[in-house]
Amino acid sequence: MRGFRGERLRELREARGISQQDLARMADLSAGLVVGRWENGERTPQIDLLARVAEVLGEPIEHFVEISPDDRFLGDLRILRGLTQPALAARLGINTATLAELERGQRRLRPEIAQRLADVLAFPVETVVAAHEAVRSRPPGTPP
Numbered sequence: 001m002r003g004f005r006g007e008r009l010r011e012l013r014e015a016r017g018i019s020q021q022d023l024a025r026m027a028d029l030s031a032g033l034v035v036g037r038w039e040n041g042e043r044t045p046q047i048d049l050l051a052r053v054a055e056v057l058g059e060p061i062e063h064f065v066e067i068s069p070d071d072r073f074l075g076d077l078r079i080l081r082g083l084t085q086p087a088l089a090a091r092l093g094i095n096t097a098t099l100a101e102l103e104r105g106q107r108r109l110r111p112e113i114a115q116r117l118a119d120v121l122a123f124p125v126e127t128v129v130a131a132h133e134a135v136r137s138r139p140p141g142t143p144p
Helices: 006-015 020-026 032-039 047-057 074-080 085-092 096-104 111-121 125-136
Strands: none
Touching: 006 032, 006 047, 020 032, 020 047, 074 096, 074 111, 074 125, 085 096, 085 111, 096 125, 111 125
């Protein structure tokens, strides 16, 4: 996950006096050691799991994922809202493969889909279009 900051998770968890094991239990994660791996930068969380942790800690996902608004790709907007590709695709009424192609910049963003994305993600349509253009124009070899 682009922009994930495990150290912010650790700092907030410790400030709240919650152990890794308790956070895992409260967020319904399978094991406390996964939180440690996230905090140490060994792994990055799946977005649905990070969304549960963020909810337990009472912070938005933006607290743990730092991506400059000028550098955000379409997939980053989805992550900032705590949605998996299948969940967002279902809300949009499109298939997951189509959404994946949009997020990789392999498919043009039609105006009606841009508006639906803006509505579901609660970002201005201009932000959605700019994020899609950013992913389409990224340098070769840059992951979306």
